Amino acid sequence: MFLSTKEGLKPRYTFPMDVLEGLNDRQREAVTHGEGPLLVLAGVGTGKTTIITRRIAFLISEGFVQRPNQLLVFTFTERAAEEMLDRAFEWVGYAALDAWVSTYHSVCQRILQENAPLAGLPHDFRVLDEWDQKIFLLDNLWRLPLRRFRPRAVRNPLRFLQPLVSLIQRAKDEGITPERYLSWVEEEREKGEQPEDVLELHGELARIYAAYQRLLEREGYVDFGDLILKTIRLFEEHPSLLLEYHRRFPYVLADEFQDTSPAEFRLVELLGGHRNITVVGDDDQAIYGFRGVRWDNLRNFLRRFPEARLVVLEENYRSTQEILDRARRLILNNRFRLEALAERGEIPHRITKELRAKRGEGPRPR
Numbered sequence: 001m002f003l004s005t006k007e008g009l010k011p012r013y014t015f016p017m018d019v020l021e022g023l024n025d026r027q028r029e030a031v032t033h034g035e036g037p038l039l040v041l042a043g044v045g046t047g048k049t050t051i052i053t054r055r056i057a058f059l060i061s062e063g064f065v066q067r068p069n070q071l072l073v074f075t076f077t078e079r080a081a082e083e084m085l086d087r088a089f090e091w092v093g094y095a096a097l098d099a100w101v102s103t104y105h106s107v108c109q110r111i112l113q114e115n116a117p118l119a120g121l122p123h124d125f126r127v128l129d130e131w132d133q134k135i136f137l138l139d140n141l142w143r144l145p146l147r148r149f150r151p152r153a154v155r156n157p158l159r160f161l162q163p164l165v166s167l168i169q170r171a172k173d174e175g176i177t178p179e180r181y182l183s184w185v186e187e188e189r190e191k192g193e194q195p196e197d198v199l200e201l202h203g204e205l206a207r208i209y210a211a212y213q214r215l216l217e218r219e220g221y222v223d224f225g226d227l228i229l230k231t232i233r234l235f236e237e238h239p240s241l242l243l244e245y246h247r248r249f250p251y252v253l254a255d256e257f258q259d260t261s262p263a264e265f266r267l268v269e270l271l272g273g274h275r276n277i278t279v280v281g282d283d284d285q286a287i288y289g290f291r292g293v294r295w296d297n298l299r300n301f302l303r304r305f306p307e308a309r310l311v312v313l314e315e316n317y318r319s320t321q322e323i324l325d326r327a328r329r330l331i332l333n334n335r336f337r338l339e340a341l342a343e344r345g346e347i348p349h350r351i352t353k354e355l356r357a358k359r360g361e362g363p364r365p366r
Contacts, residue, residue: 019057019091023050030311031055033278034064037308039257039301040280041338043355045318048280052255053084055278056099057091059251068098072249072271074264075103076256084255100249104264108227112234115241119234122220130169133223134161140215145207148200168209172225173261175232178210228263235270246274257281258297265297269304277305283338284331284353295336302347310349314356321357322364328354 020028027047030040031054042048052073060068075081081101088096100107109127116123128136137144138157146153153160171181185203188194216222222230235242252272254260257279260268268277283298294300302308316324334340342351 019054019061023054024315026311026313026315027051027054030313031058033309033311035276037272037275037301037305038278039298039305039308039310040278041298041310041312041351041353042280042282043313043316043353044282044285045316046313046355047315047317048255048282048313049080049084049087051313052253052280053087054091055253056084056088056096056101060092060095060099065251068092068095069100070248070250071099071101072107072252073099073101074107074252074254074268075101076259078103078106080255081106104260104267105224105227108231108267111231111245112222112227115234118238118241119230120217121222121230125220125222127227128216128221128223130165130224133165133168134158136215136219136221137161137164137212140212143215144211145204147204149204149208164205164208167205168212169223169225171209172223172229173263175229175261175263175266177229178206178213181206181209225263228267232263232266232270242270242273245271250274251276252278254279255281257301258283258286260297262294265294265300272305275305275307283336284334298338299341299347302349306348310351312351312353314353316355316357317359319355319357320359320363321361324355324357 020031023031027050030038030051033055040048040051042051056071056073059065059071065071073081073084075084081103085096085099085101088099088101100110102110112119112121112125113123116125138161141153141157141161149160171177182203185199185206188202189196189199216226235245249271252268254268254277257268258281268279271277279298279301281298283295286295286297302310331337332340337353338347338349339351339353341347342349
């Protein structure tokens with residue numbers, strides 16, 4: 001069968017199960033959204049994973065993609081990716097297994113492997129995990145431009161390297177390169193507002209970061225942060241390649257979008273440049289500020305894609321109403337929730353997210 005769209009005829013797949021079965025009205029609205037950006041504000045227990053898996057199945061079954069492998073779905077963990085594939089399999093069978101459903105790092109690793117020469121990498125580049133990073137730095141400790149940190153590195157190298165690795169990873173999560181870090185130090189020095197000893201400390205850390213990157217490149221290694229940053233740079237420096245990936249993945253979905261780092265946000269922004277981008281998240285569940293995650297990811301998505309459709313899921317299938325009401329009274333104190341921003345007119349949307357329990361009132365919590 002074929003589905004008629006403004007682009008012409010697309011193949012429509014027929015499967016034995018109705019992918020809309022059992023969905024409430026808001027869930028159905030999100031799943032059946034066609035072209036264009038979509039933000040699904042999914043409160044706790046409202047069926048977030050159901051939305052993503054059914055949307056995968058819907059886009060495949062209704063022929064929005066010619067082949068299932070034209071779907072790109074970002075997840076936060078490999079376990080979440082496996083769960084989504086398992087649940088989508090229930091609805092569209094083996095077709096679901098061809099979709100790209102994986103973490104940001106895994107997707108970027110595949111893209112870099114496909115384009116290693118353009119990215120300035122050997123075909124057999126090695127990815128270092130956190131422990132590998134420490135061993136690599138330990139092996140190259142005296143090649144780093146250590147000055148103020150030298151006594152600490154001599155006394156206890158591993159204890160010194162742990163916060164250093166964390167700092168480098170945090171910088172990469174925020175999309176900060178060594179060059180940008182060094183530039184910031186010089187800009188702050190010109191302003192004259194920071195104490196000189198603080199700037200000297202940051203300057204040494206920035207130079208250590210730069211030396212670490214040079215050592216990685218010399219050996220043909222990348223760390224997890226590099227996977228995303230190098231993919232971003234690849235697309236920014238080669239826009240024709242980005243257009244190829246737009247054609248390859250005409251629909252992009254991202255789970256747990258409130259927890260994306262600035263670098264991950266930029267990656268989604270680039271790959272979703274064709275505007276067929278769906279993100280699912282909940283600003284009340286943003287918990288990863290310690291790794292550079294911004295509180296305003298969902299607001300920034302609405303600013304970057306002002307034409308986005310917004311669907312708010314409010315039917316909760318997990319808790320009782322008494323628990324939801326108490327949680328709401330607490331979370332209403334957060335002035336930076338999307339609902340609060342909408343009330344103050346800071347975003348052009350009307351948002352009410354007052355969860356309703358399908359299980360009823362329930363006993364009073366003790």
